Amino acid sequence: MDSILVRHKWEPYVWLLPSIVLMTTFVIFPIMIVFKLAFSEISKAGIVGGFVGLQNFIDAVKAPAFGPVMINTFIWVISVVGLSTLIGFIMAMVLNQDFHGRKIARSIVVFPWATSLVIQASIWNYIIKFEYGNLNNVLLNLGIIKEAINWRATYQIEFMWECGVGIFVTIPFVTFCVLSGLQSIDAAYYEAATVDGANFWQKLRNVTIPLVMPSLTVSTVLNIIYVFNSFPIIYTITKGAPANKTDTLITYLYMLAFYDQKKGPATALSVIGFTILCFVSGIYMMITMKKEDA
Amino acid sequence: MKKVSSADVMGKNRKALILAAVMVVLAIILMSLPAYEFGATLLTKRSGNTFVGDERYVKAMDEVNAAADEFRQQGFEVEISEQVTERVNSKGEKTSMVAFSVDSTTRYSAWDFLGAGLPSTKVLVLILVCIAGSLALAAAGARGAMDVQHYSLNGRARNLRNAACWLAFAALALVPVFAMVNTHTFSRQITLFAGGMGGEGTAELVERIGAFLYGDAVSGDLGDLLSGVTYRTTWSLWALIPVLFALLCGLIMLLKGELVSVLSRGAMYLFIIGMSILILYPFYVMFITGFRSNAETTDMYFLHMLPTQWIWSNMKDIIGRGVLRYLMNSIFLSVGATTIAMLCGIPAAYAMARMKFKGKNIFLGFVIMSQMFSPVVLLVGISQLMNTLKLNDSIIGLMLINAAFNQAFAIWLLRGTFLSISSEMEQAACIDGCNTVEALIRILLPMAAPGIVTTLIFVFINAWNEYTISTVLISTPANKPITVGITQFSSFNMIEWQYLFASALLATIPVVILFMCIEKHLAAGLTSGGVKG
Numbered sequence: 001m002d003s004i005l006v007r008h009k010w011e012p013y014v015w016l017l018p019s020i021v022l023m024t025t026f027v028i029f030p031i032m033i034v035f036k037l038a039f040s041e042i043s044k045a046g047i048v049g050g051f052v053g054l055q056n057f058i059d060a061v062k063a064p065a066f067g068p069v070m071i072n073t074f075i076w077v078i079s080v081v082g083l084s085t086l087i088g089f090i091m092a093m094v095l096n097q098d099f100h101g102r103k104i105a106r107s108i109v110v111f112p113w114a115t116s117l118v119i120q121a122s123i124w125n126y127i128i129k130f131e132y133g134n135l136n137n138v139l140l141n142l143g144i145i146k147e148a149i150n151w152r153a154t155y156q157i158e159f160m161w162e163c164g165v166g167i168f169v170t171i172p173f174v175t176f177c178v179l180s181g182l183q184s185i186d187a188a189y190y191e192a193a194t195v196d197g198a199n200f201w202q203k204l205r206n207v208t209i210p211l212v213m214p215s216l217t218v219s220t221v222l223n224i225i226y227v228f229n230s231f232p233i234i235y236t237i238t239k240g241a242p243a244n245k246t247d248t249l250i251t252y253l254y255m256l257a258f259y260d261q262k263k264g265p266a267t268a269l270s271v272i273g274f275t276i277l278c279f280v281s282g283i284y285m286m287i288t289m290k291k292e293d294a
Numbered sequence: 295m296k297k298v299s300s301a302d303v304m305g306k307n308r309k310a311l312i313l314a315a316v317m318v319v320l321a322i323i324l325m326s327l328p329a330y331e332f333g334a335t336l337l338t339k340r341s342g343n344t345f346v347g348d349e350r351y352v353k354a355m356d357e358v359n360a361a362a363d364e365f366r367q368q369g370f371e372v373e374i375s376e377q378v379t380e381r382v383n384s385k386g387e388k389t390s391m392v393a394f395s396v397d398s399t400t401r402y403s404a405w406d407f408l409g410a411g412l413p414s415t416k417v418l419v420l421i422l423v424c425i426a427g428s429l430a431l432a433a434a435g436a437r438g439a440m441d442v443q444h445y446s447l448n449g450r451a452r453n454l455r456n457a458a459c460w461l462a463f464a465a466l467a468l469v470p471v472f473a474m475v476n477t478h479t480f481s482r483q484i485t486l487f488a489g490g491m492g493g494e495g496t497a498e499l500v501e502r503i504g505a506f507l508y509g510d511a512v513s514g515d516l517g518d519l520l521s522g523v524t525y526r527t528t529w530s531l532w533a534l535i536p537v538l539f540a541l542l543c544g545l546i547m548l549l550k551g552e553l554v555s556v557l558s559r560g561a562m563y564l565f566i567i568g569m570s571i572l573i574l575y576p577f578y579v580m581f582i583t584g585f586r587s588n589a590e591t592t593d594m595y596f597l598h599m600l601p602t603q604w605i606w607s608n609m610k611d612i613i614g615r616g617v618l619r620y621l622m623n624s625i626f627l628s629v630g631a632t633t634i635a636m637l638c639g640i641p642a643a644y645a646m647a648r649m650k651f652k653g654k655n656i657f658l659g660f661v662i663m664s665q666m667f668s669p670v671v672l673l674v675g676i677s678q679l680m681n682t683l684k685l686n687d688s689i690i691g692l693m694l695i696n697a698a699f700n701q702a703f704a705i706w707l708l709r710g711t712f713l714s715i716s717s718e719m720e721q722a723a724c725i726d727g728c729n730t731v732e733a734l735i736r737i738l739l740p741m742a743a744p745g746i747v748t749t750l751i752f753v754f755i756n757a758w759n760e761y762t763i764s765t766v767l768i769s770t771p772a773n774k775p776i777t778v779g780i781t782q783f784s785s786f787n788m789i790e791w792q793y794l795f796a797s798a799l800l801a802t803i804p805v806v807i808l809f810m811c812i813e814k815h816l817a818a819g820l821t822s823g824g825v826k827g
Binding site (some may be wrong): 140144168 | 473475476477478481482485500509559562563565566569570572573575576579580581591592593595596598599601611634637638639641642644648649654657661669670671672673674676681694697698699701702703708710711713730739744745748751752753755758759760762766767776777778780791794795798801802806810825
């Protein structure tokens with residue numbers, strides 16, 4: 001391992017201290033509060049009562065919306081993370097090439113980031129309106145479609161649009177993570193591979209992918225977490241309507257906590273979500289750490 | 295390089311030219327086949343209380359047949375169809391209604407459009423010019439240089455062949471344009487005309503469409519008649535695309551001697567252009583909608599792609615409603631959160647990447663864990679905590695929370711960057727008596743600049759985007775960041791789209807400009823970081 005001389009045994013901990021203090025105060029404490037609430041009785045007015053065991057969990061799981069919401073969450077995470085990673089990787093590969101207008105293209109790719117999710121979601125909400133949306137406007141005026149199309153005919157289609165917007169706003173993140181990984185690859189590897197007569201796919205498989213893997217790992221782990229926790233897109237476009245059919249776990253529990261004033265089941269759900277994420281990331285972390293050791 | 299005989303080159307070039315010529319011929323054949331098929335109901339006749347075969351039925355059928363004959367004489371291809379609806383009336387008697395309709399089907403080849411004077415006529419002429427021009431230029435470029443390898447062509451031959459390629463590409467790209475212009479003419483213009491919404495020239499255009507489709511055969515209300523017209527594009531028009539693509543391939547062969555690299559490069563450019571359009575599209579929507587009048591944002595007829603009148607006073611209106619204040623709050627919030635996150639994150643990442651200590655893996659796990667819970671999930675906990683710390687409803691509180699929730703991300707990314715840089719120089723510096731702080735600031739940070747800038751951008755954007763915590767924590771309007779501030783324009787039953795997007799525009803422009811600056815810095819940093827030594 002590349003490590004440098006450290007004069008005192010305690011020195012690394014001093015370096016870590018600010019970070020630990022910050023995270024403990026603003027992340028760990030709230031987590032503890034939420035865990036405590038999940039097992040407590042909470043009145044509609046928000047007054048915390050005594051320990052009620054698993055009652056909040058039972059209430060949360062028994063609600064009719066729970067099953068569909070979990071399925072939605074699964075579809076949401078898999079489709080958004082999977083597709084945005086794939087497209088972002090391709091984009092990064094392309095942007096790493098030499099071509100006319102590369103600088104402009106690279107600036108354009110970061111554009112979706114420059115807008116906040118609420119704004120992006122509001123814009124797409126307007127774009128796909130049936131009665132006056134901009135997509136129909138543009139397609140009709142360009143002569144691509146014959147008559148206005150109802151882009152959000154059913155809630156399933158609306159949910160697909162939400163996934164699409166999720167992918168759209170996640171691509172820049174992946175692209176930049178992979179791109180910074182690609183640019184740190186020494187050109188000598190490619191030269192050596194070319195001398196050995198490797199074709200494009202062989203170079204991709206044996207040089208590019210192994211060397212970008214650390215960047216890709218970071219982006220994928222964080223993507224899973226961010227996408228799972230994503231709130232504004234669904235909240236802006238459908239608000240989970242109709243009847244929680246387009247909700248994911250996060251928007252559902254927000255509604256439970258702040259609209260329906262059921263803070264007990266809501267905190268129980270957040271503990272459930274936390275457990276799922278721990279499981280997913282735990283597996284991923286093990287793979288990553290194994291690779292780093294090897 | 296391998297020696298290629300001039301006879302080989304000649305054969306190759308000849309093949310390419312023949313391919314191009316054959317494709318041009320094929321294209322002309324395809325254009326003579328029907329490109330569009332129009333269907334219209336010329337006449338409908340309903341006959342009530344009849345039964346198939348009875349007196350009334352026969353009478354109605356005779357009338358319909360007579361009318362159909364008349365249409366046939368005028369040169370229409372017509373078909374008669376009948377539809378019988380049976381039902382039982384209130385007295386319990388069975389009755390039925392027969393509806394006859396005379397439908398015409400007309401097919402038009404591309405050549406028919408040439409004399410039609412429709413908007414697509416111009417496109418068609420352009421396509422023809424491009425096809426003919428490309429073949430002519432290719433032939434001119436090949437003349438006298440058939441046996442010359444493509445890389446030793448003289449300037450004139452190369453330029454001619456190059457121009458031929460571009461013309462063929464233009465012809466290829468214009469085929470979908472032709473179809474789009476036709477769709478616009480036959481659907482959109484007629485809808486607008488029938489709804490009385492057409493602008494100047496629509497009436498004239500509809501007249502021409504009528505003349506094109508029916509000649510003088512049909513009188514009556516053109517709008518009514520045309521809005522019943524159905525049409526479809528036949529395969530022969532779409533078949534032009536592969537044919538013209540083959541033509542383009544032939545000409546590329548003539549210019550470059552090979553295809554794969556040119557085509558893959560072309561595909562790359564198409565991908566980039568397509569993605570750029572997709573990425574910029576929402577910004578176009580935000581921009582034009584922000585300057586529209588209220589009526590135009592919810593225009594059911596989809597009249598204009600651009601605002602007819604640019605309403606600059608939208609900006610004045612939103613500033614009057616506090617948007618500038620929200621913007622300042624957002625900037626303050628994001629800068630503060632980024633600074634705190636970096637000041638805490640860089641030392642931690644440095645220790646993680648460069649030092650050995652007990653509990654390193656535990657801390658790594660802790661870093662990932664801290665990102666598990668979304669701020670949304672923690673809202674109840676956070677608001678309680680902030681109440682205790684007396685930081686609720688303040689931007690400082692938001693700043694700290696944003697910094698804390700971006701810690702894990704910053705550490706992950708910075709650690710990755712630090713690990714990708716060899717520690718040799720720092721080790722050498724340490725041996726020379728440099729301490730760890732100096733090693734970090736003097737050696738590692740400059741080399742890690744690209745990664746640091748990337749991290750910085752991410753944290754800044756995350757803080758800028760943050761919406762959920764702010765919604766719940768901030769109740770005083772003066773403390774709202776822009777993401778929360780703009781939601782005042784979209785209430786439950788009415789959304790003021792023009793104000794929403796005008797303020798979104800104000801929120802976006804500063805960040806975009808900032809990004810452009812950083813992007814340059816990023817590119818420079820990356821290239822200098824790539825040079826070893």
